[in-house]
Amino acid sequence: MNLNKVKLSQLRALVAIADCGNFSEAALQLDVTQSTVSHAIATLEDELGITLLQRGRHGARLTPVGDRITAHARAVLGLLDTIASEANQARGVQGGTLRIASFRSVATHVLPGAIARLHRRYPTIAISVHEMDELHQLKQALVKGEVDLCVAETIDGDDVETLPIFDDDYVALLPPGYRSITGTLSVDEMRKMPIIGSSHSSCGLRIRTVLGAQEHPLEIAYCIRHDSSMVAMVQQGLGLAILPRLAAQPVPPEVQICSLPFPIFRPIGATILKDALHTPALYAFLDALREVGEFSRIKAV
Structure with a gap:
């Protein structure tokens, strides 16, 4: 035999x-x-x-x-x-391409660390990052299959599931030379300066809702699309800007960053389609995102 x-x-x-x-x-x-x-x-x-x-x-x-x-x-x-x-x-896991949709601020401050961790384990996975401005653009790209996941503000819907990462709080950027009387920014002090806010749908709506809920509602004087433009306007003394902490970075040395007198935040997470057939590379990337040490440091900036 x-x-x-x-x-x-x-x-x-x-x-x-x-x-x-x-x-x-x-x-x-x-x-x-x-x-x-x-x-x-x-x-x-x-x-x-x-x-x-x-x-x-x-x-x-x-x-x-x-x-x-x-x-x-x-x-x-x-x-x-x-x-x-x-x-x-x-x-x-060892090969293939992973397509990620993200906001510029998240692509700048969150994705590089996660991608570096992924590539230390699986160096041959190719990553493409698609930067978008609006939340509805991210969801549309995800539903159409143009990207594999979104790492940005979390997306709601019965057809998606989300891995929460952290809450990105909103801050105020104050123009050069400005010093708060009380040491912390108050609503009364905010009334003395034009407010610069985002024209993006989700971000702008979130800010306007909170400002409008004050006892004496506050209004946005300048609606600006790009974060860098908002920072530049503050540098020129045109007002105070309200934007997410991630989007404010890096803050110019002459500009003061200050907490708001009321809480505003946007939830940051990874969103994928619920019933899609996902690749091992995607799950490997989600594992890298779950290592929350880096995100804890971001939140504490």
Whole structure:
């Protein structure tokens, strides 16, 4: 007996006959000719020196030893499937492309650390980052399959699920030379300066809602699209700016950063489609995001 001559195709033929009960149906299942199946079984029986099947007019059935051999053949083929699954999973993590949609501030201050951690483990995963301005643009790209996940302000919806990362609090940027009377910014002091706010839909709405809820509502004097433009206006003494802490970085040395007299924050997280078939590379990236030490440091800036 020379087991080196036993082929996987012979084991597949044996299992197929056991399942189908005859050679012809087994051949159809394996997409080969009946003579190929017959030859495989005859060769296998010859190599093992035993009879695996009893042939008859009504088909083929396993002998007692054939039944035991078939059970082992199923186990061998099952292990082969496991090997293939492991290889496919490793190939998915070791290669491929991951497409991430993000806001500029998150792409600047959050993604680089997470991507660096991912590449230390899986250096061959290619990353593409798509920077967008509006929350609805991110969700549209995700739903259309143009990106694999969004790392930005969390997206609501029954068709998505989110991994929360941290809350990005809003701060006030005060113009050069300004010093608060009380040491902390008050609502009354905010009334003395034009307020510079974001024109982005989610961010602008969040700020206007809080300002409008004050006992004496505050209004935004300048609606600006880009964070850097808002900072530049503060540098020129045109007013105070309200924006997320991440978006404010880096703060020019002559500009004072101050906490607001009321809490405003935006939840930052990774959002993926709930029922999509995700790659191992995506899950590896989410594992990198779950290492919250870096995000704790960001929140404490």
